[in-house]
Amino acid sequence: MKSLRSPKFSLSYEWFGVAPQFDPTFKFVTSPVFSPSVLGALRLLLAVYTLVTTITVLAFESVVYHDSKSFLSYFTDLSYIGLVAYFWASSVQTIAFALRGQTGYPLQSWPRILQLLHVFLYSSIVVFPIIVTVVFWSLLASPSTFQSRYSAWSNISQHAMNSGFALFEILLTHAGPSPWSHLVPVFILLACYLGVAYITYATQGFYTYGFLNPAKEHGLLAAYIVGIAIGYCVVFTVVKGICLLRWRLSLRYSSEPDNSPPEALDEWQDVEQPKDSSVSEA
Secondary structure (H helix, E strand, C coil): CCCCCCHHHHHHHHHCCCCCCCCCCCHHHCCCCCCHHHHHHHHHHHHHHHHHHHHHHHHHHHHCCCCHHHHHHCHHHHHHHHHHHHHHHHHHHHHHHHHCCCCCCHHHHCCHHHHHHHHHHHHHHCCHHHHHHHHHHHHHCCHHHHCCHHHHHHHHHHHCHHHHHHHHHHHHCCCCCCCHHHHHHHHHHHHHHHHHHHHHHHHHCCCCCHHHCHHHHCCHHHHHHHHHHHHHHHHHHHHHHHHHHHHHHHHHCCCCCCCCCHHHHHCHHHCCCCCCCCCCCC
16 A cells, blocks of 8 residues: 655645645645734634524524425535535634644645645635525525525525625635646536435435436436536636735735746645735745
8 A cells, every 4th residue: 555645646736736845835724915813813703603603504404494404405505514614714724823823724734635625615615605696596486585584595695695605715815726636526526416416216216406306407407417517617717716816916015026927827725825924934
């Protein structure tokens, strides 16, 4: 059995944006707008809100609709759980960074597999919520969306605010841009949801989303699937571009010189972020 420390495995980690010295410029725990302590508090607030929303929706589905067994069958719920996980993880790391005097944070010394999972999680939570929002409001929304106070709140939280949470990370933190090497692994996660949808139909007898029903959509089903795949690639590319633009604007209004070679912009760990004015030298 090959050692996980072999050059081959090390190269694989670096290909996916996990350098031997993980996040040397503290991109994951700093912001061009907020101090680390404020950023940590805001991420914690979002972590609490998303967790409370998830628990409330699950409880409501269980008690009122008696339909909790299908909770994990919906991509909306699965992607929202991703937001819960990311904001709890990132808030803990950011708060630890602030409490340590901004000299480092725990994830930097953790095993590389955990660092890799964190950067993959980031790449998913800045793309999936936007896809959920676009698909829901363009294909699935109906008059029942705001039929009751609960449905209005839950749909706004899970199908509108979710993209707001993603934009918070895209626009107001130094995290990203995701490397191109994340395009395929994150897409595989999205594609695997088709398996979940059809397993749900086989075991529970219904399609989580009507447009996945081949008996109803016929040839349009393939068009929907291809359209979502293309949409995913577009969203991934646009998010990456926005992160690069944010980085350039941060450099323009920062006193730090741009020491990054142009070709470094395509590699996550090679993009040097302007150090936050509140971050001391490590």
